[in-house]
Amino acid sequence: MSTSTAAAPVVADERVASKGPVAKLLGRPEIGALVGAIALFVFFAVVAPVFLQPSSIATVLYGASTIGIMAVGVSLLMIGGEFDLSTGVAVISSALTASLFSWYFSTNMWVGVVLALAVSLAIGFVNGWILIKTKLPSFIVTLATFLMLTGLNLGLTRLIGGSVSSPSTSTMDGFASAKAVFASSVNLAGVDVNITVFIWIALVAVASWILLRTRVGNWIFAVGGDANAARAVGVPVVRTKIGLFMGVGFCGWILGMHNLFAFATVQSGEGIGNEFLYIIAAVIGGCLLTGGYGSAVGGAIGAFIFGMANKGIVYAEWNPDWFKFFLGLMLLLATIVNLVVKKRAEAK
Amino acid sequence: MSNTNDSGRRIEQDTLLKNQKDSLTHTPVHLLELKDVGKHYGNIIALQGVTMAVDTGRVTCVLGDNGAGKSTLIKIIAGLHQHDAGTFEIMGAERKLSSPREALDSGIAAVYQDLAVVSLMPIWRNFFLGSELTTGVGPFKRMDVETMKRITKEELAAMGIDLRDVEQPIGQLSGGERQCVAIARAVHFGAKVLILDEPTAALGVKQSGVVLRYILQARDRGLGVIFITHNPHHAFPVGDRFLLLKRGKSIGYYDKKDITIDELTSQMAGGAELAELAHELEQAGGNSEDIAEVRAEAADVMTAATNPTDASSTGRHTG
Structure with a gap:
């Protein structure tokens, strides 16, 4: 067709207009979020120069990581066509389990940590299992779990510890070593970077690998895109969905352990409302609410936007009352950009 | 329609189902064999007393109007539903399939009306969905993306479709092309029995012709094909046997040599x-x-x- 194809060493199909790197980038699910993140970064860099200092960036990254760790699991779950409203309180449930168990039975903290992992995975499993068995929408199932966990957190904490917060565990065996794993900071070229930032990055890398390069990743896209079609070609839909809920549970466990070992005590009423932050991060990052489309990197960028907005307002010395308004606006703009970009990319 | 019932000589079920040797394998069993199969949903009888056989290199057509029970029949064969009356044999062994995976493992692949493709996913991911190729071991076990893309392109070319780009979402293909991807997928994964559910229903004349050619191609590759349709003009040219369904019951089962297209049409239309x-x-x-x-x-x-x-x-x- 064209003279260039004749000269090309690789046999290219003449009907494929060579997609430039720009067009390829525009086809990615997280592009809207990336543009938003860059715009926001430049904006805060201009209005609050202190924002650019390495220590400020470390703080922003820390804020982003506490959302981002959960956003990894939530993004994958959303790509798999479901979402989870119980994540915010499930994080606290995990932290309370480790704290109260170790304190009550005076065991090494690590015993509580392992038990908390089992509990977190079990919460995910139960969510997924009820969803599959009842065929109810995940909104209803996880809303019920959310309410039950909220009640359990408050009730059991008061029953066991006698207070609304868990007793301090900072002097217990194993606390120091667990803190080193879940809540220490790493000195990077003179700047203290919280370990959660590295855990976050590692989780995003692993999740991206799973999503794009493994069979399970193929199944996640398929169960979210069309569960019936996936089942018809032999994809284990039940196992995939339950696995995704358990993945969210795993992320919740990591964040719960961070909360516990960073502050030594856990407020039993915390966590409510955080589930929306995780969902917002995933949606801003280009995950389709109806499933079948999105990326782990997108969720990470969404979390980074959250971290920038959250801390940037402080650095710009504005009233943090405005933060939620800002977040809502970001959500709206990012999703509109995603929609437009996706339509344009598909039309090409 | 009463006047046409006698025109085509019905296959004697006994002679057809008992010890008829498979023409290619010379084994005395059919690839698939259904005897008096029935299915009800609650108090609704969806299918009753259906008898049919599928053989290597033969096309068995299932004809019937909407609601005749065609979909129920293939769902039973494809493992999505279980029959609750009669017997269903695969290679002479009685079976009750509990999942599509089990059906696939027995060599039965279905291409559905809605095609069972995930439209947002790229063609190659759809092609290998549920049967992905992997390379590496342990935690580094990963999909062999390059090989899968290459095989997808080759298999589709073998079916006579030259696709532009296997990376594009399958939702962007035309109905006929998607149909071909689904058929090529079934053939590649070693299906012995290929079930096609109304593959020509939503297609234009030319595209229907293309799909009919793929049916013959699949047959010539030695597959037993079950072709479900409500159009006798699509069924007759490619079919070897014809099962007519009406309101969940079999109203006729004919060999091609015993019936003409006009008789088939009049039985269908009434x-x-x-x-x-x-x-x-x-x-x-x-x-x-x-x-x-x-x-x-x-x-x-x-x-x-x-x-x-x-x-x-x-x-x-x-x-």
């Missing part, structure tokens, strides 16, 4: 029903010319010599 349609149109005050046309069609069907699709399209104009 001349009496066309006459009734003409009457209804008249009652509703339809265009008298069109009614006369439907009448003529009905008369033609009665004498087993016309095409029911013309009649139905004429009927639509009056509405």
Whole structure:
């Protein structure tokens, strides 16, 4: 067709207009979020120069990581066509389990940590299992779990510890070593970077690998895109969905352990409302609410936007009352950009 | 329709199902064999007393109007539903399939009306969905993306479709192309029995012809094909056997040598029903010319010599 194809060493199909790197980038699910993140970064860099200092960036990254760790699991779950409203309180449930168990039975903290992992995975499993068995929408199932966990957190904490917060565990065996794993900071070229930032990055890398390069990743896209079609070609839909809920549970466990070992005590009423932050991060990052489309990197960028907005307002010395308004606006703009970009990319 | 029932000689179920040797394998069993299979959903009887067989290199057509039980029948064969009456044998062994995976493992692959493809996913991911190729071991076990893309392209080329880019979402392909991807997928994964659920229903004339050619290609590659359709003009040229369903029951099972396309058509359409349609149109005050046309069609069907699709399209104009 064209003279260039004749000269090309690789046999290219003449009907494929060579997609430039720009067009390829525009086809990615997280592009809207990336543009938003860059715009926001430049904006805060201009209005609050202190924002650019390495220590400020470390703080922003820390804020982003506490959302981002959960956003990894939530993004994958959303790509798999479901979402989870119980994540915010499930994080606290995990932290309370480790704290109260170790304190009550005076065991090494690590015993509580392992038990908390089992509990977190079990919460995910139960969510997924009820969803599959009842065929109810995940909104209803996880809303019920959310309410039950909220009640359990408050009730059991008061029953066991006698207070609304868990007793301090900072002097217990194993606390120091667990803190080193879940809540220490790493000195990077003179700047203290919280370990959660590295855990976050590692989780995003692993999740991206799973999503794009493994069979399970193929199944996640398929169960979210069309569960019936996936089942018809032999994809284990039940196992995939339950696995995704358990993945969210795993992320919740990591964040719960961070909360516990960073502050030594856990407020039993915390966590409510955080589930929306995780969902917002995933949606801003280009995950389709109806499933079948999105990326782990997108969720990470969404979390980074959250971290920038959250801390940037402080650095710009504005009233943090405005933060939620800002977040809502970001959500709206990012999703509109995603929609437009996706339509344009598909039309090409 | 009563006058046409005797025109085609029905296959004697006993001779067909008992010890008829498979023409290619010379084994005395059929690839698939259904005897008096039935299925009900609660108190609704969806299927009753259906008997049919599928053999290597043969196309068995299942014909029937909407609601005749065609979909229920293939869901039983494909493992989505379980029959609750009669027997279902695969290679002579009685089976009850509990999942599509089990059906696939037994060599039965279904291509559904809605195609069972995930439209947002790239073609190559859809092609290998559920049967992905992997490389590496342990935690580094990963999909062999390059090989999968190459095989997808090759298999589709072998079926006669030259696709532009296997990375594009399958939702962007035309209905006929998607159909071919689904058929090529089934053939590649070693299906012995290929079930095609209304593959030509949503296609234009030319695309239907393309799909019919793929059916013959699959047959020539030694597959047993079950072709489900409501159009006798698509079924007759490619079919070897014809099972006619109506309201969940078998109303005829013929070998190609025993029936003509006109007889098939009239059994399908039912001349009496066309006459009734003409009457209804008249009652509703339809265009008298069109009614006369439907009448003529009905008369033609009665004498087993016309095409029911013309009649139905004429009927639509009056509405």
